[in-house]
Amino acid sequence: MACTKTTLAVLCLLLLSEVGMLMVEAERDNCETKCAFRCSKSWKPKMCHKTCNTCCQRCNDGCVPPGPTANRDVCPCYAQMKTHGNRYKCP
Numbered sequence: 001m002a003c004t005k006t007t008l009a010v011l012c013l014l015l016l017s018e019v020g021m022l023m024v025e026a027e028r029d030n031c032e033t034k035c036a037f038r039c040s041k042s043w044k045p046k047m048c049h050k051t052c053n054t055c056c057q058r059c060n061d062g063c064v065p066p067g068p069t070a071n072r073d074v075c076p077c078y079a080q081m082k083t084h085g086n087r088y089k090c091p
Contacts, residue, residue, distance in 0.1 A: 031056035034064035039091060041068040048091045055081055055090035 031053050039048035055078050056064050063075035072079035072088075081089040 030062055031064065034062075034066075037066075038064050038068060042091065051089060052091050 035049050035052035035056060038052050039045050042048035052064060056062055058081065059075065059077035061075075061077065063078055065072055065074045065078065072090075078090050079088075083089050
């Protein structure tokens with residue numbers, strides 16, 4: 001009986017970890033899509049896309065301001081990230 005409970009507990013933990021991995025993957029895809037649109041008119045699209053994805057993934061809410069030139073205040077976490085030189089990190 002104890003073996004069955006242990007096995008069930010292990011299976012539940014594995015299932016929860018898989019669900020967590022799927023949620024992380026979905027969030028990455030969501031960041032990719034948002035950043036592709038955000039950086040669509042950038043003069044350095046590869047660098048814009050890279051930094052935008054980094055910012056999006058660091059914010060727990062995965063927020064990226066809508067549109068290529070939208071107001072940063074829509075996403076406070078995204079807007080407040082700064083570089084070591086105290087410049088805005090996120091495009």
